[in-house]
């Protein structure tokens with residue numbers, strides 16, 4: 001039987017650190033030949049561009065990006081052909097990594113991997129869910145009126161994860177970390193491993209080659225044909241909660257990947273919106289950063305990102321906003337960008353209001 005190509009899915013809510021994790025894995029790949037499929041929610045590809053910058057001229061890493069956010073979902077026609085193209089190049093690929101968009105469930109990809117056309121080439125290695133730990137601890141994923149849409153998506157992404165990566169833990173003390181671990185265990189009792197990551201840096205052996213879905217041990221047996229059942233509701237939490245050592249094994253029985261049926265995303269919840277605002281004028285980093293942060297205070301923006309032209313004539317700058325936290329710095333890999341473009345993602349966000357605020361605060365036209 002020919003060897004199946006292992007696939008790792010990287011999921012996690014908007015801005016959790018998925019792309020940063022992929023970049024760090026590319027840097028640590030040693031001799032592994034990687035294929036990366038990157039999907040993001042928004043019509044311009046920022047994540048793909050960043051990963052390409054990391055890859056540089058390395059011919060052993062293949063990157064393909066998919067904007068418009070819902071790879072492998074119901075009406076997506078790009079995912080299966082892209083995977084089959086990788087299968088055709090199997091002699092040059094050791095591992096496939098798929099970054100799902102911050103508003104997608106990993107189940108869509110998991111289900112497609114079980115389809116007859118892909119199951120003969122690929123096997124799920126593990127699903128990693130990256131978590132913005134400070135946001136988790138500050139109750140931004142609680143099921144109250146203000147946070148319910150994000151909380152629902154967060155829970156669903158964790159539900160099928162094998163590994164949860166608690167990220168952005170710089171400045172978080174041990175007690176808070178234990179609190180974060182408890183929250184994850186309560187919300188997603190079937191998670192098998194918890195890892196801690198600074199700046200989404202993981203030892204590559206804790207991320208790739210986990211073989212959590214190989215039917216080699218009976219308690220890890222998986223059903224690779226489509227099945228109708230969801231993972232057991234009576235799965236118990238850990239018997240021994242090994243503390244934050246990166247290797248807490250749940251000892252749970254097999255996940256059976258019957259998977260939740262996922263309707264097209266917009267049928268599920270039409271409130272999530274994304275749009276791009278553009279400007280032809282060069283931008284002052286401080287002014288723009290304050291403007292984007294202010295916009296996220298008055299509108300429920302959960303993510304903003306893009307490349308802008310710098311007014312100091314120093315080329316392109318990368319803008320990264322997760323809610324009101326915004327950073328803008330010179331992109332050392334990118335000499336220039338033709339115009340400034342920012343993607344905004346949020347729940348019922350008002351395009352006109354955000355464009356007007358950015359235009360006013362930066363003294364430049366955004367639309």
Ligand SMILES: Nc1nc2c(ncn2[C@@H]2O[C@H](COP(=O)(O)OP(=O)(O)OP(=O)(O)O)[C@@H](O)[C@H]2O)c(=O)[nH]1
Pocket residue numbers: 012013014015016017018019020021040047101102103167168169170197198199200303320321322327
């Ligand atoms: N302070 C801190 N910032 C981090 C860490 N990891 C990632 N970030 C920052 O968080 C922001 C979002 O990171 P990304 O890796 O783009 O997140 P993502 O999950 O790919 O985002 P989407 O694809 O848009 O959902 C960036 O500004 C990163 O530099 C961390 O451990 N600590």
